[in-house]
Amino acid sequence: MNVSSDVSAPVAKRVRSERTHHGDTFVDEYEWLRDKDDPEVITYLEAQNKFTDAHTGQLDGLRKQVFAEIKSRTQETDMSVPSRRGRYWYYGRTEEGKQYGIRCRCPIASDDDWTPPQVRADSPLPGEEILLDANVEAEGHDFFSLGALTVSDDGNWLAYSTDVIGNERYTLRFKNLATGELLDEEIADTAGGALWSANAAHVFYQTVDEAWRPDTVWRHDIGSDTDDVKVFHEPDERYWVGMGSTRSDKYLVIGVGSKITSEAYVLAADDPTGEFRSVAPRVEGVEYSVEHVVIADDDYFVIVHNEVRDGVKAENFAIDIAPVGDPTQRRELIAHDPDLRIEDLDAFRDYLVLSYRRAALPMIAIADLRTIDGIPGRADFHELTFEQELCSFGLGSNPEWAAPRLRIGYTSFVEPTEIFELDVATGERTLLKRQPVLGGYDPADYVQSREWATAADGTQIPLSIVRRKGVDDDRPAPLLLYGYGSYETSIDPSFSVSRLSILDRGVVFVLAHIRGGGEMGRYWYEHGKTLTKKNTFTDFVDAARHLVAAGWTTPRQMVAEGGSAGGLLMGAVANLAPELFNGILASVPFVDALTSILDPSLPLTVIEWDEWGDPLHDPTVYAYMKSYSPYENVAAKPYPPILALTSLNDTRVLFTEAAKWVARLQELSTSDNLILLKTEMSAGHGGVSGRYKQWEEIAFEIAWILQQTGAITR
Template identity: 85%
Template sequence: MDFAVELQRLAGRGGVAVSAPVAKKIPAERTHHGDTVVDHYEWLRDKDDPEVIAYLEAQNAFTEKNTEQLAGLRKQIFAEIKARTKETDMSVPSRRGKYWYYGRTHEGKQYATHCRCPIGDDDDWTPPEVSEDGALPGEEVLLDANVEARGHDFFSLGALSVSDDGNWLAYSTDVVGDERYTLRFKDLRTGALLDELIEDTAGGAVWSADARHVFYQTVDAAWRPDTVWRHDFGTDTADVKVFHEPDERYWVGMGSTRSDRYLMIGAGSKITSEVYVLDANDPTGEFVSVAPRVDGVEYSVEHAVIDDADYFVIVHNDIRGGSKAENFAIDIAPVDDPTNRRELFAHDPGRRIEDLDAFRDYLVLSYRREALPRIAIADLRTITGIPTEADFHEVTFAEELGTVGLAGNREWTTPRLRIGYGSFTEPSELIELDVTTGERTLLKRQPVLGGYDPADYVQSREWATAADGTRIPLSIVRRKGTDENKPAPLLLYGYGSYEASIDPYFSVSRLSMLDRGVVFVLAHVRGGGEMGRYWYENGKELQKKNTFTDFVSAAQYLVDEGWTTPSQMVAEGGSAGGLLMGAVANLAPQLFNGILASVPFVDALNSILDPSLPLTVIEWDEWGDPLHNPEVYAYMREYSPYENVVAQPYPPILALTSRNDTRVLYTEAAKWVARLQECSTSDNLVLLKTEMSAGHGGVSGRYKQWEEISFEIAWILQQTGALAPTDPTAP
């Protein structure tokens, strides 16, 4: 097909296009483990080929033409999001060193402005009052992202790191979307931008305590952060390579302990990790391993001071008592002898330990139980010696479903702890907790304009049953007026990979669906982390199909229980959740009247077979290694969405991707849509929308993001049949 001619046809008058652009077929063979596959759309992989670009643009035009009837609804939803959002706003200042740091947003501007103001007194821990319209006394602008973004279609801020003395800013930017950042330096005393420039960094930056050195990372050809460098700030000295990880399965990270006493480098695969530390007062010294890597053992390290003695607190899943601490345990060991470990928290199969944060006066445990995050605090001022589990007390909230965690505690010496909390119905809150008295002070609640009332909405927990009898938690929110006695429009969202937990969270844009009678459901399927490590283990590698069948069981449960009908239900997922969407489209197309897949990992087998592609080798611990293992190859061959598109009636499908995405290449969605359009026996439209200058996270800038969200919501409302607000007073 001449896509240039097709673009002209689609752009012309004549209403909705009746047929999608047809991708040409060029047979490309691959053979692995005796299995030969002919792939007709592999030619779409060349992102700079003019014919590929023309094909993507033709698909964009086809999608725009076939959704133009939703243009008015998109504008209405955008207006609703805008009307509910406090566009000129300010975050609660967070203390660090001699300054309060905070961000500002301004009406009409796409990005945030990052600011600070001096503290008045070393003993002052009460933040300045939020002032959206006027500058705080002594306010300085560290970085205005709107200025940095000028002239660019895409903008992403990576590092934003101020030296401990408060004099220097290191920041990095990506203006393409490929997650390769340019690191720059600014003198905060004069506002001058230095000539020093470091290209192609991984995004982060860590200052040494003396502000003479900056540590940063670079990536290899597969976009894997693999090397840590030390930049001798303000000199012409060549940057020093302080760490390199040659094993392609390992991802390298750089940071420091909360106490700022130690610099840390972490090297981790999906199943194994190792941490290296260096005294922050010796930034040119050698990083030393806390514990050697052991295949299958993960651990993290924090520094704590207890009774004036220095300890490393180690969260790990090592073997204890003859069995692995699958849901993790915690040890504590003297800094000068990390091998002399004693147990602080024993392994508990009903509790997934995620982290332990150490402050001067507190230890804070973050963990999960019953598919919800929780925190517990030990007050070191009231304890003699090493604390025990009994010294930790859980912070509780009244809501059945909610998300809680530490938030914005930059200083190790903070006398009070800041906690973030939110739910489906409660906008996110920043709460300051006095650990001694238990008193809670609300510092800020996410503003929702237009008379929002949480009492108008209801959230609940349901449990579906998988084919093997496993109970699958479902988190549900709806508008109170939605009639429970008859089926309702419903959006079912899923992810289910990398042990990532999708917890109940508030969303302004979601209100535009809820107010039109749509029920929103999170399916916490296996492969995620909501129910602990075993939940993850039973949804990865050779258990990956559980992720897909769990989602299908959740959808069937919602139909069987009268929540909805297939003609009113849409499924949504992105990235690895897009793989879930592709698999579900093949397994149970009859259950949905729409499938929305964002940056979908749908050509999974082809990608994981090619170690030259970004991040492939790292992913073998998640999906298995089909290149060398015939069993894994056969298993992935059975579920990989692109491989398994067949002649059957598919529901309407909307696939969203980005041409500069380095995590899930645009090729996956492009090939999948081409094959779906070829094979589907229904008249339902399969649409592809490609952002031509964006990355994995999609478009940048909040107004552009609102436009994209409005596009998605309008399509969801069309497919669920919920086009009119049920609340006439909604903005």
């Protein structure tokens, strides 16, 4: 590959390695890059970083400018809206110049004090107590991540966990908030969460197996020299274990789930040494979740599920209600609706809040339990509405079951996040905080809209388009097309301060809501996974072609972006339609998918078989995955400029994938376009830690995008 700089792309040595499955042998000459303990691997990654630095050095000034823009628009010293929990208001603060947040609380004035203290960006609240200053905890570490941060019901104990490597394995610690004493007892190598018993005598936590799957729940007795008690273990490698509690705090819940099957176990919170019991036995292909509600002084479980009823599967989920004493006596609360994807039901003392999706947008509806006499045959839900066509809204921080008002969050592509309280009875909304955007930001300067692209099979693909007003008068324009399309994950309208640096330079931002995501319901997901996964990739390509045909942009002005499973999308698109883009940005890309999913010893692999299929045991799945897996399908063709970003300590998508992919691209690409790899040498799946470091990384990415779209010449 010819480049203008004196620094040439590192040439990875080739070491023949064969992988044979189902009679097919694949020769992988870069598999040796898997061993991060090999000094030669580290040397290679550092050489790639040097190559990337050399060929992005001309962007240093622009990077600094974008960083300054992000910083200047952000209120660095700020405070979240306090949320009441027990006898305290809990909130977070940030301070100018500090990388991490500070977690705090202050006492409530009285039991009927439900109006949060006014946000004060420049000073602590009266009576403030600092629970955890992450800046102090992060001292001396290149990376820092907070896992658990949970206070006992009586407000006297704090359990928190930290990761200073980036591998998502946390050390759990305990602090007596009454005395300020940090206990000597620590628990290493835990998963991220922690759960207090009602009497604050016990903490439940999780550990992982050799494949880094959360599989076991333990009970730790505070201040005791006894060994921790294993209270639950899931031996099936397809299932992950999680834990939590009902909002009423009356029940502890252990959730066990694969991609397509789940089961919930409950235990009365006032009986922490008792046995967890299953609410409903697991049935292959059936998912359900459980909440607790009280109606007419009787205890019920509300169960969100996708069971088969009368021969019809509730693909988009339905909701039942059942007595806690006998969960088998279920009665339908909300019926299945093929046009409405139910996502969750939150239960409060006085309200039920239904979260769902319709026409690729999130919605919520509220039922007032105070108007119900006995068990409702079908709850009377009232939908919450807003004026914007493209927006996101849902429950905010509502930790108190008995709160008299509901906290709601709202945002759109052009409107900063708002937090308000809703009086359900009157419909009155009280604004508590609007995300400050400094520098005279005006939402009226920007436009958001929805278009639909037509896929090759006739499916209509929703596109969310955001631009600065007037840019559409100057078509074609520079354009950034973003996609994900996996795990039924929905990418919803949201505001971004950093995105303004793209929009203000005339770049149009487009989200392609492709199959494999969840925007259009469970059907949308089912037709973009396993043996229909290629729909995800072709939908994105068809979206790009639509944008060109509609005059929005040209291939020379368009950049594609995606991360993690969206990085798989980027790799597949690079192989399918390299001519459509002048740049592809792939963050922590899952581009060696077949190799990973063939190896059950790797983190996530077995549970991922429900998402991608099982190529280890099924030759049809193997052949299908091999036909699209980006690494195997790199060929001698003119690839566009590509920037791959990865992290050495990522346990979800190993750095190996990006390293091998880039080595193969640099070997085979027939164009002179630069293929760049940037590896963070002390970070995990989420990249660098600390907000200023993150802004620097975002500025690096934006500068490259602006260069490849041609926007910096405008």
